[in-house]
Amino acid sequence: MQPTRTSAVLETGRDWLDHVARNSPARLALMVFASIIAVFTVLLSLPAATASGERAPFVDALFTATSAVCVTGLVTVDTASYWSTFGQAVILVGIKIGGLGVMTLASILGLAVSRRIGLTQRMLAASETKTTRLGEVGSLIRAVVVASLVIEGALTVVLVPRFLALGEPVGTSLWHGLFMALSIFNNAGFVIIDGGLLPHVGDWWLGLPIVVGTAVGAIGFPVILDVARSLRDRRRRPPWTRWNLHTKLTLSTYGLLMVASVVAIGAFEWTNPNTFGPLDLDEKVLASLVQGTNPRSSGLATVDTGEMREATWFVTDALMFVGGGSASTAGGIKVTTFAVLLLAIVAEARGDRDVEAFGRRIGSSTVRLAVSVAFLGATLVGVATLALLTLTEYNLDVVLFEVISAFATVGLSTGITPHLPDAGKYVLSALMFAGRTGTMTLAAALAIRERRRVIRMPNERPVIG
């Protein structure tokens, strides 16, 4: 009887998951993330989790758990020295679950949105009723898990020899390689190498996997899936002609932002005596690539962010706020949100009725969705900045940087996070949670409710600008 009973329980669990995913996917995402963070806070509160064997203060356990599960990388204590190997393993599992969770949940939300939106069409073609019911969600989760394991495995294979070559013992090299591989692909921003990444600023063997691995993680799962699908399709036309609008929009915007940030940050820091100044040319190029990748949103700095120029901080603020791809391990308002806003402006400037990109029309409700997400992001950042400005004596430059880094789950720091009062640490924890779950749940929650009214109000035009 046991197997039947297990499968009955599984079936009930699946039913429940499917029910919630269908009916309140946004609430599901929030519940799941909050529960996972609670579990990891408890784990990090165990005395065994710290190197000293003393129980970590609640605020630090909560902050670190949130930072790990939200794949941010901001820390109130030094990851390499404060936590024990058990504690670091807990953080690693938190990163893995958080990274998987956000990709899965965002993908499920996307599915729910496209389902709800396709409702009218499907009601017309009333044939398919229960066939795709659980299959879709299940195969989606499987694809996410497989893809992330493959990429993380590849990164581990590249990184372990590097740590061996640096003279670390085999066990440590394996551990460091695995930890860094997961931290990189999940854009987690955690580092357990003693002394951090700063001594490795000129190390291409470490730097290139960071640049490529974080970019793949930050591009977003729908894009990875679509590109893989287009490559499997062996027709004559080149694969990119078969990409969907989301993939084209994400890749083009992501590419432009990548180039812009590498050039801008490289140019601003080139002669800074405290960052790029003392480096050789090839080290400067690598440092520009790594630091230019960071804002979207790996946060694995190889120079001291706190020593960067005010102008670099400001540019980084803007880049972090935009962030990476949808349903990725990156945060921010997402590159498609930014692209849709830009396209709306271009359409307005050209006097077009429709917002268009790559031969496709983008509906006005999508534009409003983008406005909503950007506005929610700006409001969260604004309120948190105001809170930290009143709670501390720090200036706007460092406060805004730390706040956007938390909101966009980047993990770059000018160095103030460990010195914040507890209230400030709670503000940043809440912001990491809101930033990680907020934009995607908001977008999903808004997209799936669309009321139709029979009576339309008369049109009137206020003066703008």
Place this chain on the structure above:
Amino acid sequence: MQPTRTSAVLETGRDWLDHVARNSPARLALMVFASIIAVFTVLLSLPAATASGERAPFVDALFTATSAVCVTGLVTVDTASYWSTFGQAVILVGIKIGGLGVMTLASILGLAVSRRIGLTQRMLAASETKTTRLGEVGSLIRAVVVASLVIEGALTVVLVPRFLALGEPVGTSLWHGLFMALSIFNNAGFVIIDGGLLPHVGDWWLGLPIVVGTAVGAIGFPVILDVARSLRDRRRRPPWTRWNLHTKLTLSTYGLLMVASVVAIGAFEWTNPNTFGPLDLDEKVLASLVQGTNPRSSGLATVDTGEMREATWFVTDALMFVGGGSASTAGGIKVTTFAVLLLAIVAEARGDRDVEAFGRRIGSSTVRLAVSVAFLGATLVGVATLALLTLTEYNLDVVLFEVISAFATVGLSTGITPHLPDAGKYVLSALMFAGRTGTMTLAAALAIRERRRVIRMPNERPVIG
């Protein structure tokens, strides 16, 4: 023959004005503002314009002329002591012309927009051809001139006795009263009282006219006209039922922002020992009212802005960016732009197809226009901030404040403007010009061009957030 010839010249001038106003109203606005600034730069470059009798440096003459004509009030030199009475008179005329200019041009632009948009309807009703041709523009300019003179006159009548009561001679009192009346209504932010407004922080006789007068100027001419029209209409229903959407939207948003800023700035500064701290309760209330009015966008501070808290600066940044009413002497992206963005988000949150307010529908092109204006504003502020951060050693907090103050033609200053290098002063001059003319010309230029395409692209939905 002379009268006929004059009227022929006038007629030609009117034809030209009407032609430009119809066909490229945005270019007209830019040309007019640039020419006026050039003339006033020359006037302020005369040796007679300075108190010392020495020729002012070009950068200071240009900056002051731009600040006056763009009714900003940021200064690189002290208005009361650096300029002669002739120089101050030049500034006053610059304020008057700039204030009139912006209200007139914005109103003409609004007319052009509504004309162009109403084109289809009017082509259907082909009767009215040339009747409203010049009449509209002419009567609009007349109404702007009359209304501003009446309000400025009233303010002068209130303020002159105040200066007499302070013991100033009759001539000085008249001069100070007239200058401050124009500076207040035009939200110019210039002060020629020796020692500035700081000694008058508890003076209700000076403070209340500032609060009320700047608010009337910042609400915008279309609103003043609409409210006046509704009051003349002597039907049973209360006047506000006859207001148009623009008036309702402006007044409600303006009112909410006013209350929010008075409460927020009052609360943050209440105990600051360098600003409100030493004041009595009634002085604190007045100071809250005046400083809460400043961001929209009078800039007549009665406490030292440079001594305010970081949190107050940040809140003020946001409020200044939004600014005042359209076609007013206030700057910023305008309260209607902000309101339309908020309404679009509310519509999205409620799942409505249309953006609605006060029983009226706001078209999706208006929403895109609001996005464009807000985005242009943010871009201008971002680029100028980046420029000043690289040109100087100042921190983000004071640079951002000064930049938004210039963009939104507010004139509040943390004190860095006089100490900027010349390049920085040119950046702020350009920003005052762009802020003053940019949002309204952009809005007009975009609104009047609307292409219709026969072929619509297939709809596709990228993932947002």
